[in-house]
Amino acid sequence: MRLPRFQPLQPKSIEEAAEFLGKYGGVAEIMAGGTDLFPRIKYGVASPEVVITLRKLSRESQIAIQDGFLSIDSVTTLSQVIRSELVREHAPLLADAALAVGSHQIRNMGTLGGNLCLESRCTYYNQSHAFQFVEPCFKRGGEICYHVPKGKRCWAVFAGDTVPALMCLGAEVEIKTATDSRRVSIDQLYTGNPLRPLAISPTEIVSKILLPKPSARTGWAFAKFSLRGGLEFAGLSVAVLLEMMDDGLTCTGGRMVVGSVSSQPLRAKKAEKALPGKQLSNDLFYEIAEMISEDVKPFSHHGYSASYLKKCLKIQVKDALTLASQRVPQSP
Amino acid sequence: MKTLISLSVNGELHELAVAPQATLLEVLREQLDLTGAKEGCGTGECGTCTVLADGQPILSCLTLAIDCEGTEITTIEGLAQGDNLTPVQQAFLEKGAVQCGFCTPGMVLAVTALLRESPNPSDQEIKKALEGNLCRCTGYNKIVEAVNEAAERSSSTNA
Numbered sequence: 472m473r474l475p476r477f478q479p480l481q482p483k484s485i486e487e488a489a490e491f492l493g494k495y496g497g498v499a500e501i502m503a504g505g506t507d508l509f510p511r512i513k514y515g516v517a518s519p520e521v522v523i524t525l526r527k528l529s530r531e532s533q534i535a536i537q538d539g540f541l542s543i544d545s546v547t548t549l550s551q552v553i554r555s556e557l558v559r560e561h562a563p564l565l566a567d568a569a570l571a572v573g574s575h576q577i578r579n580m581g582t583l584g585g586n587l588c589l590e591s592r593c594t595y596y597n598q599s600h601a602f603q604f605v606e607p608c609f610k611r612g613g614e615i616c617y618h619v620p621k622g623k624r625c626w627a628v629f630a631g632d633t634v635p636a637l638m639c640l641g642a643e644v645e646i647k648t649a650t651d652s653r654r655v656s657i658d659q660l661y662t663g664n665p666l667r668p669l670a671i672s673p674t675e676i677v678s679k680i681l682l683p684k685p686s687a688r689t690g691w692a693f694a695k696f697s698l699r700g701g702l703e704f705a706g707l708s709v710a711v712l713l714e715m716m717d718d719g720l721t722c723t724g725g726r727m728v729v730g731s732v733s734s735q736p737l738r739a740k741k742a743e744k745a746l747p748g749k750q751l752s753n754d755l756f757y758e759i760a761e762m763i764s765e766d767v768k769p770f771s772h773h774g775y776s777a778s779y780l781k782k783c784l785k786i787q788v789k790d791a792l793t794l795a796s797q798r799v800p801q802s803p
Numbered sequence: 804m805k806t807l808i809s810l811s812v813n814g815e816l817h818e819l820a821v822a823p824q825a826t827l828l829e830v831l832r833e834q835l836d837l838t839g840a841k842e843g844c845g846t847g848e849c850g851t852c853t854v855l856a857d858g859q860p861i862l863s864c865l866t867l868a869i870d871c872e873g874t875e876i877t878t879i880e881g882l883a884q885g886d887n888l889t890p891v892q893q894a895f896l897e898k899g900a901v902q903c904g905f906c907t908p909g910m911v912l913a914v915t916a917l918l919r920e921s922p923n924p925s926d927q928e929i930k931k932a933l934e935g936n937l938c939r940c941t942g943y944n945k946i947v948e949a950v951n952e953a954a955e956r957s958s959s960t961n962a
Contacts, residue, residue: 472842472845472846473824473826473829474824474825474826475824476822476823476824477823477824478823479823479824479867479869481869481870504865505865505866505867506847506862506865509846509847509864509865510846510847510865513845513846514846522824524867524869524870526866526867526870527870527873550859573847573935574850574934574935574936575860575913575916575931575932575933575934575935576847576850576853576860576861576862576913576935577847577862577935579856579859579860579861580861580862580865580866700934701930701931701934701935702848702934702935702937
């Protein structure tokens with residue numbers, strides 16, 4: 472499949488990329504690793520006149536401690552995130568989530584910023600429409616849904632694996648335009664609207680991901696369920712962070728985020744409330760796994776039924792909590 | 804309007820006029836006659852277009868040629884020295900890890916990169932490193948055996 476004609480621009484910095492966006496706004500797309508945009512262009516669901524390619528910027532991307540935060544340039548490749556000693560020390564949950572994305576080749580090209588800004592997906596949307604389909608679906612600007620025939624809305628899911636981990640870690644995101652900059656909590660990046668999953672305008676670009684200093688005693692785990700177990704988007708993904716008292720046994724709180732089952736990652740806030748003050752135990756994990764379904768109602772997607780994902784979720788949450796508890800540093 | 808770029812492929816520098824939206828895969832196959840890299844899907848889901856960029860596996864079907872200036876590209880044609888196959892290539896042949904051969908260039912390059920970084924990988928590490936390379940013929944077992952064989956040979960050579 473050949474790419475249709477477009478004008479590529481190769482900015483020398485994120486700031487220059489933001490300037491290009493300011494100039495070309497509605498007819499330009501950002502290409503970081505190319506692993507999301509180019510397939511969509513080839514399927515005919517994206518047709519930018521201008522492609523602002525950030526591939527060369529990845530070579531100079533920085534990961535550093537800045538003002539008490541772990542600052543990761545958005546053009547950092549997922550492989551660079553995984554290999555970074557700073558990430559492994561301060562946010563191993565992120566390294567694990569990045570390792571779950573795609574394949575080695577995709578991780579060498581795809582960036583952390585790109586994973587945050589993945590377009591939402593659906594089996595029917597993410598393929599060429601040349602021969603099979605009579606009318607465009609909701610996400611393509613039409614008025615029908617192929618996933619739910621006679622459905623009245625879009626059911627595309629947001630499947631970025633790193634986002635549940637970043638939400639657990641309390642990440643913030645710096646977003647730039649040609650003239651301005653803003654910083655938001657990562658939860659505020661997602662609209663929950665499958666037609667437009669990101670709260671970013673066409674003239675904005677994610678420039679940095681910032682992680683606060685972690686608490687001293689935490690346990691963490693990332694789990695991703697898919698059929699093949701590699702090179703696939705998740706059927707569902709779970710990120711778990713447990714914060715513990717100095718005794719290493721009593722939980723002071725925690726976060727649990729489920730990805731790829733809805734149009735945005737979902738925090739299990741009600742289930743999280745069951746954690747503070749409790750001693751970690753198998754029984755507690757089973758109890759929380761049961762509570763998860765009050766917060767998280769999976770969509771059916773990509774061949775996984777909603778009822779299957781609901782059951783799968785309980786198992787993945789329980790396993791993730793168990794692994795997280797095993798990773799809590801023991802008291803000296 | 805075509806763009807003039809300098810591409811370093813298998814140690815040789817080429818000055819090429821490429822369409823701005825030309826992928827590295829198209830340029831390798833159509834302008835440099837290096838047809839080892841294949842188009843299996845064109846969307847990053849099969850790995851048959853795998854080449855090494857500064858020693859790291861990437862998908863050439865999703866890479867613009869213009870973004871490859873200043874990068875050393877290695878294709879399957881750049882591995883063997885004349886008739887002397889590398890240990891990985893040798894092991895693939897001897898273990899029956901090649902059937903139709905379509906996935907083989909991408910596989911061999913991915914394995915070569917793996918063994919450079921992790922000379923003695925476990926089966927799990929091998930499968931993780933090769934998760935981006937699909938094979939419809941072999942069922943992968945012979946490929947994993949070939950990787951283990953290549954790892955053993957390389958370590959006994961270095962011992």
